[in-house]
Amino acid sequence: MIESQCMKCIGIFVMSVVAIALARMPAMPETVSQFNKALPKTIDGWKKTDPPTVYAPGNLSTYIDGGAELYLSYNFKNALSLKYTDSANNEITVDIFDMGSSYDAFGVFAHTRETIDTAFGQGSEYAAGLLTFWKDRYYVSILAYPETAARKDVVFKLGRGIASAIRAEGSLPPILALLPEENLMPESVHYFHHYIWLNSFYFVSNENVLDIAGDTPAALAKYRQAGATFFLLLVRYPNGVRAAAAADKFRQKVLGGTSETIVQLKEGRWTGIQVRNDLVCGVFSANNEATVREFLAKIKS
């Protein structure tokens, strides 16, 4: 019991040291490199190995083989990567991505989020040795494989320290506010501006059937009503002309050229699309026409 209390005290002390070290920074880090100065040199027997590496869009793929395109599609700016090692040369990898805006930091985080958790930053997820979270314009990953209780503890301490060093909170993409809240599965909310991510939950098309691009923020979310799931998409265009053209393209490529707002596709599910000035709204894969109509009407303006 005493031993356990002692361990708890030591844990709190170490956590406080990390938090103090990170909080000593005069202001919020303006570049990812500044996080390196703030992170502790040692923590619970793990030593920071130097030098850390900073990656830019041009060389990110040399670091995260095959994964760089995801970050580039969210306007990745640069990333700091550093490691902690223990006496057995096990590694904890800390990656801090500057995504340039809180919208894109949220977007890249939400891309693989499975649950709602706000234990770290403005949203976090932990699974089997990997902690990810976002705060302001930063997306953070702390990885310690294979997972042990002790490593998880260090990962969490580092996570709390980094989250507290990012003083500001960022705002969510405004388009998310248009999503109806009723029946929304919040963990499913995605934000993107690259057409590749249109198929995140439901296969729509291999082509860019809605002309989604860097200047067209989009939100995609899953809804569940009466046990059935369906999907809602919003895309904001720079003007109404582009929105109308995109909706026309969608009708041609996906809905078989119909001028109807709501159609039943081959698999028996219902899909609807609607243009509201510069906003295209879509409901996919509902099990009846009434649901499509109901949720198109619920989309906020």
Add this chain to the structure above:
Amino acid sequence: MKSKRSISRRQFIRTASTVALVSPLLLRGQARTVPLKPGKSRVILVRDLNVLDENGQPRQAVVQEMLDTGITVLTGMSDPQGAWKTIIKSNDIVGIKNNRWPYLRTTPEVESALKKRILEAGVKEPDISVDDLGVLQNPIFQKATALINARPMRSHHWAGVGTLIKNYIMFIPDPSVMHPDSCADLASLWGLPIIKGKTRLNVLVMFTPQFHSFGPHSFNPKYVWKYYGLMLGFDPVAIDATGLRIIESIRREYFGEERPLNPPAKHIAIADTKYHLGTADPEKIELIKIGYDKGIFV
């Protein structure tokens, strides 16, 4: 519960109804075959519960047995040595293209099992090399007359899944040129002079495929699935298309709902329809399943 005993190659051959085929990749005059139906590709899926030890690591002897079973059924020969001689000549220079991704690699056991049989086919040791990132600088790959393509399948943040088709991406100096449209045109790689017509065997390692990507390094142990499988064939598109069906089924099973890969692995279908590298159509794939059949998904 199925027996955990390793399957026996002879056991399978005794009960298999058809075991032979003609493939344009077989060496001329060496095949003892019964033709496949025109337009069909044959894929061999071998599964064995014993392939992973208590730590989840592959057992060399079981891997060898699975590979031997697969190659004999694929070629219609009665023993692995004879089977390998139908696809490899003693004077071949052989590059084994593996995948060294640290979280889920081809595995030394598969590489070793392949190399053992290639040596037995008469190829000299200095004429064999195993490589991934260094293939363009590797003298064996530069002058290779035969390639063996072996990698695990995994979900991929940009291509949908990492495939046999994609495994040749290191044969170009700047792999990022293949990235547009979520790697749609990966099959074009197979027309490069350093690759074209040289692939003698494709091996898709499905011991522990990764079915979902999480985090910047794309890997999380939570999203690997013990499948205990090895897939072999001459048609990389047919194997990848079958592997993709397995990954999609695992996702359905794990998430309890339809969860399409994000992005879709369109490069597999495009390898068929645009590049005619092979077939992705399940109707045109003759899948021969051997061994453990619980949770097989296909």
